[in-house]
Amino acid sequence: MYDIIVIGGGHAGIEAASASARMGCLIALISMDKHALGRMSCNPAIGGTAKGHLVREIDALGGIMGKIADRTGIQFRMLNKSKGPAVWSPRCQSDRELYSEEAYKVVSSTKNLEFIEESAIELVAEDGKVKGIKTQSGRFIEGKTVILSAGTFLNALMHTGLRSTSGGRFGEKPSTGITESLEKLGFEKGRLKTGTPPRLAKNSIDWDVLEIQPGDENPQPFSYQTNISEFPYLPQLDCHITHTDPDVHKILEKGFNKSPMFTGLINGVGPRYCPSIEDKIVRFSEKKSHQLFLEPEGMDSDLIYLNGFSSSLPAEIQLEAMHKIKGLENVEMVRPGYAVEYDFFPPHQIDNTLETKLIQGLYFAGQVNGTSGYEEAAAQGLMAGINAALKVQGKKEFVLKRSEAYIGVLIDDLVTKSTEEPYRIFTSRAEHRLLLRQDNADRRLMSYSTELGLIDKNMYKEISIREGIITAGLDLCRNTKLHAKVVNEYLELSGSSTIESSETISKLCKRPETQLKDLLKLDGLDNNPNFNSLINNHNALRQVEIELKYEGYMKRQQEAVERLEKYEKLKIPLTLNYLTLKALSTEAKEKLDRVKPRSIGQASRISGVTPSDISILLVYLKK
Amino acid sequence: MLDDEDTIIALATPAGVGAISVIRISGPSSISSVDSIFTGKKKLTDASSHSIHYGTIDDDEEIVDDVLVSVFRKPNSYTGENSVEISTHGSPLITQKIIELLIKIDGVRIAEPGEFTKRAFLNNRIDLSQAEAVLDIINARTDASLRGSRNQLDGLLSAKVNELRDILVSTSSFVELELDFAEEDIELIDNSELIKRIDKIVNEIDILLSTYSFGRVLRDGVNVTIVGQPNVGKSSLLNYILKESRAIVSEIPGTTRDIIREEITIDGILFRMYDTAGIRTSDDEIEKEGVIRSRNAVKNSDLILFMGDVNLLFPEDLFNELLGLNKPEHIIKVLNKIDLKKDIGTDADVLISAKTGEGINTLFESMKNRVFQNSDYSEQSAIVSNIRHYNCLKRAKESLMNAEKSAEEKMSGEFISVDLRTAENSLAEIIGVVTTDDILNNIFSKFCIGK
Numbered sequence A: 001m002y003d004i005i006v007i008g009g010g011h012a013g014i015e016a017a018s019a020s021a022r023m024g025c026l027i028a029l030i031s032m033d034k035h036a037l038g039r040m041s042c043n044p045a046i047g048g049t050a051k052g053h054l055v056r057e058i059d060a061l062g063g064i065m066g067k068i069a070d071r072t073g074i075q076f077r078m079l080n081k082s083k084g085p086a087v088w089s090p091r092c093q094s095d096r097e098l099y100s101e102e103a104y105k106v107v108s109s110t111k112n113l114e115f116i117e118e119s120a121i122e123l124v125a126e127d128g129k130v131k132g133i134k135t136q137s138g139r140f141i142e143g144k145t146v147i148l149s150a151g152t153f154l155n156a157l158m159h160t161g162l163r164s165t166s167g168g169r170f171g172e173k174p175s176t177g178i179t180e181s182l183e184k185l186g187f188e189k190g191r192l193k194t195g196t197p198p199r200l201a202k203n204s205i206d207w208d209v210l211e212i213q214p215g216d217e218n219p220q221p222f223s224y225q226t227n228i229s230e231f232p233y234l235p236q237l238d239c240h241i242t243h244t245d246p247d248v249h250k251i252l253e254k255g256f257n258k259s260p261m262f263t264g265l266i267n268g269v270g271p272r273y274c275p276s277i278e279d280k281i282v283r284f285s286e287k288k289s290h291q292l293f294l295e296p297e298g299m300d301s302d303l304i305y306l307n308g309f310s311s312s313l314p315a316e317i318q319l320e321a322m323h324k325i326k327g328l329e330n331v332e333m334v335r336p337g338y339a340v341e342y343d344f345f346p347p348h349q350i351d352n353t354l355e356t357k358l359i360q361g362l363y364f365a366g367q368v369n370g371t372s373g374y375e376e377a378a379a380q381g382l383m384a385g386i387n388a389a390l391k392v393q394g395k396k397e398f399v400l401k402r403s404e405a406y407i408g409v410l411i412d413d414l415v416t417k418s419t420e421e422p423y424r425i426f427t428s429r430a431e432h433r434l435l436l437r438q439d440n441a442d443r444r445l446m447s448y449s450t451e452l453g454l455i456d457k458n459m460y461k462e463i464s465i466r467e468g469i470i471t472a473g474l475d476l477c478r479n480t481k482l483h484a485k486v487v488n489e490y491l492e493l494s495g496s497s498t499i500e501s502s503e504t505i506s507k508l509c510k511r512p513e514t515q516l517k518d519l520l521k522l523d524g525l526d527n528n529p530n531f532n533s534l535i536n537n538h539n540a541l542r543q544v545e546i547e548l549k550y551e552g553y554m555k556r557q558q559e560a561v562e563r564l565e566k567y568e569k570l571k572i573p574l575t576l577n578y579l580t581l582k583a584l585s586t587e588a589k590e591k592l593d594r595v596k597p598r599s600i601g602q603a604s605r606i607s608g609v610t611p612s613d614i615s616i617l618l619v620y621l622k623k
Numbered sequence B: 001m002l003d004d005e006d007t008i009i010a011l012a013t014p015a016g017v018g019a020i021s022v023i024r025i026s027g028p029s030s031i032s033s034v035d036s037i038f039t040g041k042k043k044l045t046d047a048s049s050h051s052i053h054y055g056t057i058d059d060d061e062e063i064v065d066d067v068l069v070s071v072f073r074k075p076n077s078y079t080g081e082n083s084v085e086i087s088t089h090g091s092p093l094i095t096q097k098i099i100e101l102l103i104k105i106d107g108v109r110i111a112e113p114g115e116f117t118k119r120a121f122l123n124n125r126i127d128l129s130q131a132e133a134v135l136d137i138i139n140a141r142t143d144a145s146l147r148g149s150r151n152q153l154d155g156l157l158s159a160k161v162n163e164l165r166d167i168l169v170s171t172s173s174f175v176e177l178e179l180d181f182a183e184e185d186i187e188l189i190d191n192s193e194l195i196k197r198i199d200k201i202v203n204e205i206d207i208l209l210s211t212y213s214f215g216r217v218l219r220d221g222v223n224v225t226i227v228g229q230p231n232v233g234k235s236s237l238l239n240y241i242l243k244e245s246r247a248i249v250s251e252i253p254g255t256t257r258d259i260i261r262e263e264i265t266i267d268g269i270l271f272r273m274y275d276t277a278g279i280r281t282s283d284d285e286i287e288k289e290g291v292i293r294s295r296n297a298v299k300n301s302d303l304i305l306f307m308g309d310v311n312l313l314f315p316e317d318l319f320n321e322l323l324g325l326n327k328p329e330h331i332i333k334v335l336n337k338i339d340l341k342k343d344i345g346t347d348a349d350v351l352i353s354a355k356t357g358e359g360i361n362t363l364f365e366s367m368k369n370r371v372f373q374n375s376d377y378s379e380q381s382a383i384v385s386n387i388r389h390y391n392c393l394k395r396a397k398e399s400l401m402n403a404e405k406s407a408e409e410k411m412s413g414e415f416i417s418v419d420l421r422t423a424e425n426s427l428a429e430i431i432g433v434v435t436t437d438d439i440l441n442n443i444f445s446k447f448c449i450g451k
């Protein structure tokens, strides 16, 4: 009997298996092909706006995604660097093959973790409790808990033009049976779709005419544990940019009558933020040109991923249209773009621990919950793994608050709002955005991962020391004044107005033109022993600078967090029968009954639940 | 979102009934808030539970009214929280003024219907059956707000606020777009355009805010104070209007001590008429109190009938004093007793006889015109008539000004967004919608996003 059975070895599955195994549980990882672990089925990239935040958080919690990405990245960039620190987002291009290999290495070297190369076809439960799974070969595998992270494989259908093949990824079989057994247990399912663009032969592209998009000069790793002196591990490559034009659009339009989307063959709902090229042409007809990125699939790979050209039109139309694009006039299409349709389980059916409300011990993570993206999947996998392990060990659940992490925002959004399209994380989804930065994920989360045993204690010790330096540093900067004659020259040089007599470092630091490290060079501070540890700890210095520069805004967000906290603490029993509360509006009754929120705070975020409904709930809860 | 940590305030006695009005305040900062505008023998913050204190409510050194204040400490109050009751002399002008003074204090707001009782229940001060009654009240309010458009005033306002919120959402979308979709080749809004958009919303909010005094009048009635020397016929005018003698009519100057009020409706607008003791210095203690009270009444009036006697010299000094207390456009000069003398030389606005009724209709007409004149009201204008809405708009404006400041300082979008979102929430409070996904939805529908 296994402690935890993980179905699916995608980005969610490997995080779940790896974390729970390291927490001391015995894990069975069920996957059709163990060499397809952590496969990147869509674009060969990790991170991006808000997704990069997730990767940093996963890493701070002891997950594996950041480490694998650091090992296999062939281009690293920090997005949004011209903006404030809260929206800086790390992103990398990955070598697709190496990524899977590295994932296999990490997972196979984990103790307590067994691979079972099979296909799960049925979930077995009894009296509302999970018992295990049945596999295609007829085997019954017993487990105390089961984490379903089957990605886009459930009853998957791939479409190119009017031809459809069953399968979740090119060349891979779908997984059938699981959905049906879950429906029998009472779960509600839905259908989503996602698309992928064509893959091109590298040597058939006219590279000289394309615009180059290079990586950062000083690439930064995702993982707190990556040794910066060895980083980057791989040689770094460029991406390239090209554009569509009206001629291209005209050719694509020819294929609309053979589009599985427009002819109604596909019923699944696609993501609005990642539309197919045909969707873009139809919905934004006024736009004459769309930007396309040519991304290498790997260091030695002959494949190029045409990001921005996701399509399910017939292959010949895709090729004909590409031949009109600058640089692609003679391109060879190794594989056409296609759309994948798959089953998901609307996520109001899970709790914030990712355990299903219907079946005890059953957890859903990743695309089965309606999310898109590797990072979103990995974050859920990690949290499901941790929570399943805690449950097996009879310990208290682990739930992150919206004010603590993007992971908290992601899961809370899923649970309270459910989703009708593939869910992607955005920075704008986080109401406490200024506090949830990629630069402070360790400060926010490492105390948890240390306690959970997912991170080396020494790592945390380092953080505690740094926290001390930060606190002392803030104090020093608030209480140390610089005189006009010392600072004015620097102010003038950096284009800031000069001062009359003297001013504290913290006030001077608030000016957009100044930098803390420069201010600390003045007045002999760099030789002042008090300032030593701050000046020498680059990371602490940056945290102090951010806290000083944006103090007013952060304080306002912090206050908002505290105001809302109270409502998060007001718990609602899952057994509350909303339908009998006659004072509630009909809409609120239905919505509350569907979601079964855990707290008043969560209830207030459900759309259609009004402030008066909340008042009524408060009164009933007092009964 | 409701908030138990707020201190809430409301009139406890029905508006316009009885000689004494009671204002009830409950919540953590209730005692200190009242204390900050109260002058008495003792600080209220030091007062024990169930103690009563005599003193005055002051607005910046100036006395608003003399009051009795009862202090109740938690858990032994109606709500179970710290609370205070202020008993005033019943003039709605005064109670309104006191409530306005208190909600200016941070953390104090107007109570929602049933909120005192709800708090009482939550703090175990009342039982289940009483609580059920509260649910009904809250429920009734839900129904009312569902039928919101039934009320023309609210309907127009919520349409306008909705429109402003839409503009704000689309403005926010531009800001967010730049943050979440940095990689896309989309046209971004430049800083000056952003400021222009925010400015536009602020201007619209300003216009709404400026309708409040008129809106309040439409909803709550116009407060009219009759001012004049003793014996010019103030009480007689009231009596004539009402055909009942509630004010004491007498031949002895200075006996109309208390403010006496009556209500009349002219073409659908409610006028609340107050007779005062006249603005006059006096050594008589009781008289003095009356004088203070009437000065405040005059200050807070929407309209003043300045009354003179055709037989007497026009009291210039009294009129000048009046001008120091209220705006000239709020004052109507009325000369009374034209039945006694026909050749009148003074430049009065209206000539009447409170005895024969001559000129009274002209007076009504002129009162009504003044009300409309002071506003750009048209049937289709959105008008703010509710203090809660007014406060939400004011907060929205403040947040927008902060956002504008951030934009002017060229701060990155996520900082501007902090205040734009707060403003959005303030507007949403007026129309009772709570959604967070509007910005993203707007982005998805308006911009071609996605590589």
Ligand SMILES: Nc1nc2c(ncn2[C@@H]2O[C@H](COP(=O)(O)OP(=O)(O)O)[C@@H](O)[C@H]2O)c(=O)[nH]1
Binding pocket: B228, B229, B230, B231, B232, B233, B234, B235, B236, B237, B248, B249, B250, B251, B254, B256, B336, B337, B338, B339, B340, B352, B353, B354, B355, B356
């Ligand atoms: N002839 C005449 N007498 C009036 C008129 N209005 C009031 N009076 C008399 O003037 C006196 C004072 O009136 P009152 O209403 O008490 O004056 P107040 O002190 O201003 O309230 C009373 O004797 C009234 O009867 C009027 O229009 N014509």
